Amino acid sequence: MSGRILTVAQQKGGSGKTTLAAHLAVALAKQSGEPVAILDVDPQGSLGTWYEAREEAHGEDETGLEFRTASGWGARREARSLARSHGYVIIDTPPKTDTDAKPAIDAADFVIVPIQPTPVDLWATSQTIDLAAREDTPALLVLNRVPPRALLTGEMAEAIAESGYDTLNARLGNRTVFASAMGRGCAVTEDAPSSKAAQEVASLIEELVDRIG
Template identity: 30%
Template sequence: MSIISVLNPKGGSGKTTISTNLARSLHEQGHSVLIVDSDPQGSARDWHAASEDNPIELVALDRPNNVKTLASMAANYDYVVIDGAAKLEDMIAACIKVSDFVLIPVQPSPYDIWAASDLVEFIKARQEVTDGSPRAGFVVSRIVEGTRLGSDVRTALDDYALPVCDTTITQRQVYPQTASEGLTVFDADNAKARAETTALSDEILAMLAPVKQEVA
């Protein structure tokens, strides 16, 4: 069992979109997956409720003390994906403490990059007392296809000394269109969106592999 948190204290960074599609990508690969909605706004809950046939299970744990009990609940799943809250420091801290991997989505905007600063500092402080856990990395989201913004953001993120995923999540209408129906890009006829989501999940699994070897 591995716990993946998708965190960024700034709202609108694409956390719920990435969380739900990442969970579905892992499910498509044959893994058992649980989504945890840790945001009091309940965006992931709204997404889940919009479809009667959603293959992914979801629970709401929107208090820090509840998140601390997640490990026992998650033992029955291969992967748990936490959709992180915005601005709630105690909740974000609780998610980091239970996670094996933290994915930090950032838009191609200086505001998103600046907003990640405190989060990165907290992750690194946690790593210092846990022999490097959780592992963490950035993913650049909402890239406009055909622009250089993705590479520019990568350069700006270098100062944080955390990996940046090779995969970027492109601004595509298929993401909000499927979300409004409680679905994901795996339910749509959009090969590019499915490919980039699958590539992202593969990168995360590759970064998690050393953690699983250590546990074994």
């Protein structure tokens, strides 16, 4: 068995990396029926804090996920080791540093890049795309924290399309339910399964799985 390694990366802070990583892990575990591991290489440890909340909510043996941490070049070794026994390995990386992100991107089959629909975020994303390109790892953009009915969102979607970046059609909205679910160690697909947010995650997973095979 050799699972897919998906590294969530974005050089700009505040893009929603950890929230996206957690939701990918939970949804892929349910969709695939395979074991899924999450690997936190961000020194802030936000994914680890979420996982601890998940252990408290579900029980240490009932999280449905395996959790590991690593730093620097240890991330590549740990990710590849986990991929031998898991269908998917989801890696959460720190912003603003190539040192920890580079090994995680090198190990990945795909880099998932969350981007908020603003010009500043688009400018910053080019750094992450360039880093992925240097490691010869394909990158997929995900529009995240998208405000409802904003003119800027449409304009930015066009700008991203013109940039030539490979972008998924599915988007995740700027919804408080994401934050509340994370605070309880859950994903919205568990905490609010009938919500619009859960539907957005389901659409994202369906498209992502189709793209990555």
